[in-house]
Amino acid sequence: MEGYDKYAYEPFAVTVDLAVLTLREGALHVLLVERGQEPYAGHWALPGGFLLPDESAETAARRELAEETGLDDVSGLHLEQLRTYSEPDRDPRMRVVSVAFTALLPEPPEPRGGGDAAQARWLPYDSAGPLAFDHDRILADAHERIGARLENSCVATAFCPPEFTLGELQQVYETVWGTALDRPNFRRKVLATPGFVEPVPGAARLTGGRGKPAALYRAGAATSLHPPLLRPSREGRPA
Amino acid sequence: MEGYDKYAYEPFAVTVDLAVLTLREGALHVLLVERGQEPYAGHWALPGGFLLPDESAETAARRELAEETGLDDVSGLHLEQLRTYSEPDRDPRMRVVSVAFTALLPEPPEPRGGGDAAQARWLPYDSAGPLAFDHDRILADAHERIGARLENSCVATAFCPPEFTLGELQQVYETVWGTALDRPNFRRKVLATPGFVEPVPGAARLTGGRGKPAALYRAGAATSLHPPLLRPSREGRPA
DNA sequence: GCCTTTATGGTCGTAGCGACTATTAGTCGG
DNA sequence: CCGACTAATAGTCGCTACGACCATAAAGGC
Numbered sequence: 001m002e003g004y005d006k007y008a009y010e011p012f013a014v015t016v017d018l019a020v021l022t023l024r025e026g027a028l029h030v031l032l033v034e035r036g037q038e039p040y041a042g043h044w045a046l047p048g049g050f051l052l053p054d055e056s057a058e059t060a061a062r063r064e065l066a067e068e069t070g071l072d073d074v075s076g077l078h079l080e081q082l083r084t085y086s087e088p089d090r091d092p093r094m095r096v097v098s099v100a101f102t103a104l105l106p107e108p109p110e111p112r113g114g115g116d117a118a119q120a121r122w123l124p125y126d127s128a129g130p131l132a133f134d135h136d137r138i139l140a141d142a143h144e145r146i147g148a149r150l151e152n153s154c155v156a157t158a159f160c161p162p163e164f165t166l167g168e169l170q171q172v173y174e175t176v177w178g179t180a181l182d183r184p185n186f187r188r189k190v191l192a193t194p195g196f197v198e199p200v201p202g203a204a205r206l207t208g209g210r211g212k213p214a215a216l217y218r219a220g221a222a223t224s225l226h227p228p229l230l231r232p233s234r235e236g237r238p239a
Numbered sequence: 240m241e242g243y244d245k246y247a248y249e250p251f252a253v254t255v256d257l258a259v260l261t262l263r264e265g266a267l268h269v270l271l272v273e274r275g276q277e278p279y280a281g282h283w284a285l286p287g288g289f290l291l292p293d294e295s296a297e298t299a300a301r302r303e304l305a306e307e308t309g310l311d312d313v314s315g316l317h318l319e320q321l322r323t324y325s326e327p328d329r330d331p332r333m334r335v336v337s338v339a340f341t342a343l344l345p346e347p348p349e350p351r352g353g354g355d356a357a358q359a360r361w362l363p364y365d366s367a368g369p370l371a372f373d374h375d376r377i378l379a380d381a382h383e384r385i386g387a388r389l390e391n392s393c394v395a396t397a398f399c400p401p402e403f404t405l406g407e408l409q410q411v412y413e414t415v416w417g418t419a420l421d422r423p424n425f426r427r428k429v430l431a432t433p434g435f436v437e438p439v440p441g442a443a444r445l446t447g448g449r450g451k452p453a454a455l456y457r458a459g460a461a462t463s464l465h466p467p468l469l470r471p472s473r474e475g476r477p478a
Numbered sequence: 479g480c481c482t483t484t485a486t487g488g489t490c491g492t493a494g495c496g497a498c499t500a501t502t503a504g505t506c507g508g
Numbered sequence: 509c510c511g512a513c514t515a516a517t518a519g520t521c522g523c524t525a526c527g528a529c530c531a532t533a534a535a536g537g538c
Contacts, residue, residue: 422486
C-alpha cells in the first residue's frame with residue numbers, strides 16, 4: 001500500500017473465476033462454459049468475468065454465478081474465496097489477475113447459456129479438462145479445498161436440498177473424497193455433532209424408495225465441525 | 240475470463256500486503272511500517288506494494304518481504320497466500336485490489352526502514368492497531384489462519400530457528416493460540432508424528448539455562464499433521 | 479547441602495472412532 | 509401372501525489418542 005510516488009505501477013485487468021460444483025447422479029460435476037473465441041476457442045473454461053468498477057470480487061462472483069446458472073436467488077448459496085492467480089503469463093493476451101471462488105449448489109438447474117458464454121454445461125469432474133488458461137489448476141485447487149472443508153465444517157449440506165437424508169449427506173462426502181464411508185459410523189458422527197443437522201419431525205423420504213424409508217433432516221445452525229470428520233488417511237496429505 | 244468484447248472493464252491497481260509474524264520474547268509480533276503520507280499519515284500499516292508488470296503476486300510478496308526485513312535470503316521463509324481484499328472503498332484514493340500474504344519468521348532481524356517505508360518496526364500483535372486501510376481485518380484474518388494452520392500442518396517450525404527445543408516449539412503454539420498446553424502431552428504428540436521434528440544427536444541447549452538442558456531438534460520433512468493437533472476447544476470456532 | 483526450575487518419562491481413565499453384527503421397514507418378483 | 513433383496517437404523521467391541529495427572533532427572537541459585 002506504500003509507494004504511490006516512488007514506484008510506477010501498472011494497472012491490471014481483474015477477473016473472478018468460479019469453480020461451481022454440484023452433485024448429479026452421484027458424481028461430482030462442475031459448471032463449464034465453452035469459449036467462442038481465441039485464445040482457447042472451443043475449449044471449456046470456468047465461468048467468470050471482469051470486476052465492474054464498483055464491485056468487490058465477492059459481489060462480482062455472485063453476479064456471475066447468477067448469470068451463468070440462471071438462478072433467481074443466489075443469495076443463500078455457499079460461495080467462498082479460493083485464492084488469487086496472478087502468474088504473468090496466465091492469459092496470453094494481457095495481464096489478468098483472477099480471484100477464484102468455489103460455489104456449491106444443490107439440485108443444479110440446467111444452465112442457460114446466458115451472459116456472454118457461448119454455451120454453459122455441467123460436466124463430470126473427472127472428465128473435465130484440459131481446460132483453458134490455468135483453469136485445470138484452479139479446479140483442482142477448488143476440489144482439494146472443498147475436500148478439506150468437509151472435514152472441518154458443515155458445508156456438506158450446501159450440496160443437499162433443503163430436506164435430505166443422512167444417506168444423501170454421506171454421498172456428498174463419498175463423492176467429493178472418492179472414498180466409501182461406513183454408514184452407521186457416519187450416522188453416529190453426524191448426529192453426535194450438535195447443530196450439524198436437525199430432524200424434520202415425522203417426515204420420511206419415500207420417493208424412489210427401495211429399502212427402508214430414511215428420516216429427513218435439515219441443515220443445522222452449526223458451521224464448524226468439532227472434532228473434525230477426517231477422511232480416511234492417505235499418508236501425507238498436503239498441508 | 241470471458242467477455243472481452245461485450246463488457247467494458249476497468250483496470251485496477253494490484254498490490255500485495257504482508258502480515259509478517261514472528262515471536263519476540265514470548266509474544267507474537269507483527270512487522271509494521273509507519274505511513275509518511277496521506278491517507279493515514281502517521282498510522283501504522285502492513286508492509287506491501289504494487290505488483291511489477293512481470294511479477295506474480297507471490298514473487299512480489301517475496302520481493303517486498305526482502306525489502307522490508309532486509310534479509311539476504313528470504314527463499315526459505317514460509318510465505319502463504321491469505322486471501323484477496325477488493326472492497327471498492329478500501330483505499331480512498333483509488334481502486335486497489337490487494338492480495339494478502341502471511342509470512343512467518345524465526346529470530347526476527349531489526350528491520351531496516353528500507354524500501355519506501357518511512358519506518359519499519361516490530362510491534363506486539365496485541366497492541367497493533369488501529370491500522371491503516373482494512374489492515375486490521377487482514378491482520379486478524381492472518382492470525383486466525385496461522386492458528387488453524389498450526390492444527391493441521393507443521394508450520395510451527397517456521398517460527399523457530401534451525402535448531403530448537405520442544406519447549407520453544409510449544410511456545411509457538413501457546414503464543415499463537417493464547418492458551419497453555421500440557422508439556423508432556425505436547426511432547427508425546429510431536430514426537431509421535433513422523434517427520435514433524437528430528438533429533439539433533441548429542442546436542443543440548445545450555446544457553447541461558449535454568450533447569451535441565453533440553454534436547455535440540457530440527458524441522459522434519461513432513462508438512463501435514465495427521466491426525467491434527469487441535470487447540471483446546473472453544474465452542475463454535477469459525478469454519 | 480537444599481530448593482527451584484525445566485526437561486523428560488511414565489500412568490490411568492475416557493472419548494471417539496473403525497470394524498462389525500443385528501434388526502427394522504420398506505420394494506420387488508413371484 | 510411369501511420370500512429375496514435393499515437400505516436405514518441400532519448396538520457391540522476393541523483400539524487409539526488424548527487429557528489429566530504423577531514421578532524422575534539434570535541443571536542453577538543459595
